[in-house]
Amino acid sequence: MKLAVIGLGAIAPFFLDAIERDPSLTLAAVCDLDDKKLAPWRERGLAVFTSHQELLDAGLAEGVIVTLPNDLHADVACAAMEHGVAVCCEKPMTITAADAQRVIETSRLTESVLFTAFHRRYNRNLLDLAAKLPADRTRIARVVHRYHENIEEHTGGDQWYLDVSRCGGGCVIDNGPNALDAVRHLIGDLRLIDATIGDVRSGTEFYAELDLVSTNGVQARVELDWALPTGEMKDIVVELRDGTVLTADLLDGYDAFKSSLAHEYSGILDGFKAAIAEGREYRDPGPDLVALVEEAYRVARRKETRLRMTAKHESVAKVVKSLFHARDDRGMTLSPWASRCVQAGEVHELVTTTDRPSVEGDRIDHVGFLGFAEFKNATVVERGDGVWLRGRRIGTVAGFDECHAPNHYNILIDVPLLFTASDVNLGIGAEVIFKEASR
């Protein structure tokens, strides 16, 4: 089969080398906007193009490898299929699910194969792990996949990775598809349960945690990190219901940087050839992974939480009156507010409770009184804030009772065992510190 490679950046050499190793494949042409990248190929007598459209019009290739920035995948893949050319497209297949549908529809109408390149599914250590798993996947309790790297070490120097409009996001859309595909390879189709992003820089997340479940009930967590100081960590832990733990380090045995990619990219080309042989029957997982990534962004961007990011500075409240009594019939009520703005100089009452109030109107009977404290700086006190005393976390803000408002709030603090000022030496002038949940 004659192939052309469109996009001669950081990842293209792994395809070019894999093509060279495979006697059934011939490189017929290459394409890149940057003429400097074409020069060595021109010197070797290969057909070179700066426009993918001209390459396709030349009719030199039966298949193309698309190794372009993410925002170009959909249009170039569709153009190739409209020329009757099979497409092997780097992940993510597209940025949006709508574009993925457009690509799949074009594949159907033109009867051309669209194959997404997920390289980790061909990783030898992943395949060894898969071979050790029980055939009955319901015997698996949980899979955790860590995909950690420093993004700067993986790019070709172009900054499109850090441009949300071109990349589609950060580590979720970049490493998510390969990581999710690897987990899917082990436990089957996945549904998203929860997603949290963090370390967001100019709209691009450098950290994310995705929680998923497979159709047969196996829990999975995918942890994506773009911000390792250096190096990579790509491993998978599988916990069976009987307590057995199986692991795979995807990079074990591949010490040199990116050295596992040689066998993985040969695997991609074998997969591409198999998909072409299957023809119309071939169903590419690309759109499912695009949809999972889109859903992860939808869930994560709606959340107030951003991991690894400080959203407010600590707030110090100085005790102006200690209280020493506890009660088990106090009858406070959880107010509807999850947060309250507090001005510098305001005094509020600090109350511990073991009642775990969570829903507006919950009654709070079991309380221990700590005292009244003056906030030294303006802040927003929120449910989930950590409450600290002398370097130790003593509880978590559960919410507010407003029976004394507008004079002051009772700030309710969840604790495992009730205590009052005398139990923790909370004397006049002691400083209670409120920190945001993630700190």
Ligand SMILES: NC(=O)c1ccc[n+]([C@@H]2O[C@H](COP(=O)([O-])OP(=O)(O)OC[C@H]3O[C@@H](n4cnc5c(N)ncnc54)[C@H](O)[C@@H]3O)[C@@H](O)[C@H]2O)c1
């Ligand atoms: N770098 C990696 O480790 C890696 C790993 C797996 C997958 N991928 C995927 O591979 C794709 C390419 O990534 P990369 O890291 O090689 O990017 P890159 O920026 O290094 O390379 C992209 C190349 O495309 C060329 N280009 C841009 N617009 C063009 C256009 N309109 N026509 C022709 N050429 C054009 C650029 O000149 C550049 O040479 C991305 O989808 C990425 O997600 C990259």
